[in-house]
Amino acid sequence: MIAFVRKNMFRDGLRANVSFVAVMLTFFLYVVIRALSGIVDAPPAAGTDARLMVTNRTSLFGGLPEAHLAVVRQVQDVASATPVSFFIGRPPRGSGQIFGLAVDPETYTAVYQDANIDEDLLARWRAEKRSILVGAELARAKGWRTGDLVTLESLNIVRRDGASDWRFVVAGEFEADSGSIAEQAFLARIDYVTDARLGQGRRYDMLGVRGSGRIGSDGLGERIEKALQFHAPPVRAADEDSFVRGQIEEFGNLRQITFYVLAYALAVLSVVLINGVALSIRSRVKEYATLKTLGYTSRHLIAMVLGETVFLLVGGAAAGAGCALLVLHLAQDTINGMFPFSVNAPLLLIEAVTVGAMVGAAIGLLPAHWASRVSVVETLRSA
């Protein structure tokens, strides 16, 4: 019976192949979007609720003046606070993004203890304004060694001289705690970046804050926001975990866009395939009448039609998902430069095939019903 269903499925080679490609493309899109939306769901690698991020309430890249830092340091139960600016770069004429943080060596280690920067490393970092510390994972990926001169083209910071090229000297590597996003980033000196950047003066993208531990992060965040309520611009103080999730979710309301794009793609696919299957069924009415004459029940015919659509969708979904997972694997380095990102390939493949089977069954339901209702006598008389 399965062989018969398979032969029926591919009896019209062109239609079957076009349908297969349509399913494949749809599930390619499905898996790519699902994988990227996983960024929203994935717990941020560096997230901790023991640390607060203070940012411009209006826009993440709106920046905060240096005066805010002084106010935050005065808030009760703030143990330490440090300025942070983002540096997104790439090698000149190269591909793949590299993520960096411009920070203050003197206060950074007090807030970000999980970076594990020891005194010796700190001393080498202090010694040269252009020096950077490189996360071990990034150093391995890029083959950077201590003493290397590294040039990066910044995608978000322009120099005073109008250029985007920034030169750094690798002062050493650091082994951050496992799972920390810092492992995939480099740390530059904020005085170098701030002094050389165009226009901003002493402004920072955010402030990192560690509390004394006597009060929870929610309570400390409220105190900081209250302390800065009459300062411009207004700020948001959230723990790191909430901050990262919030920023990613604001990144175009990814979850909602994902849902609509997938629903739209599957709806278009369904309409196209229902049309194709319906045409195919109508051209085979005489055959269904013959099968009924041979003793095939309505259930048999329904199973045969559903079998065709489910096989088509499952096969196309598996092929599309496979291609998408391959592309995601190849692009993983680039994506990781922007977000902590990982793909659970087996799970995505199973999900795509399951959705494919369900859509296949839904698509085949109406044509299967038609096939089961074929009147033997009327069909054979008119044939």
Added chain:
Amino acid sequence: MLKTFNGADGLEESVVRALPYLDMRGVSKSYRLQSEEVVAVRSLNLTAQRGEFIALMGPSGSGKTTLLNMVAGLERPSTGEIRVGGANVAAMSEGEVTRWRRGTVGYVFQFYNLFPILTAYENVELPLLTTRLSGPVREQLVRTALDLVGMSDRLDHRPAQLSGGQQQRVALARAVVADPEILACDEPTGDLDRVTADQVLSMLRLLAKSSGKLVLIATHDPEVRGYVDRVIRIRKGVIE
């Protein structure tokens, strides 16, 4: 293939054996064509035994195909009773009559109705795919059926690679592969030349006589008289 008794209706086997195998009483069939009522078969009585080869003859529209279809359980009578081997076919639900037909009736069409994407072997195997028979048993039955109609050397040919006569022989093999008790043939020689038609009629007679099947054919072919046991003439839905 060994068949078990399935006479139905709770009758004793010995009683059923004594009754006519096919017993049609007061059978009428009418259709509604737009607002007009068309009577295809009118108050028809007919009995037949296994092993008989019967021709239903009459002009187009006389009701012979309708009669054949009712015996095969493809159409229900408007009134009357049809008993086959003791089972009241007219009283069965659609699912019941389909399952009954699967084990009891082989049907041969005028234009063969073979599946173009399947080989001769696969076409003949089709009625067995809905049974619980194992692959090797199915293969044995298919090869036997194709051997019976002289097509065992064309197993892998598709219908388009066969002549009309060869296709009808494959269709015949498909009709008998499940060893039905009734063979219903609608104009089985209508699309064949004389020589091939005679071969097919000979095979049908052989099947009736050697395996005790009741063979009914609806036909215009006057040459059929030389092969059948009885000719039943139908005109305007009434047996003459």
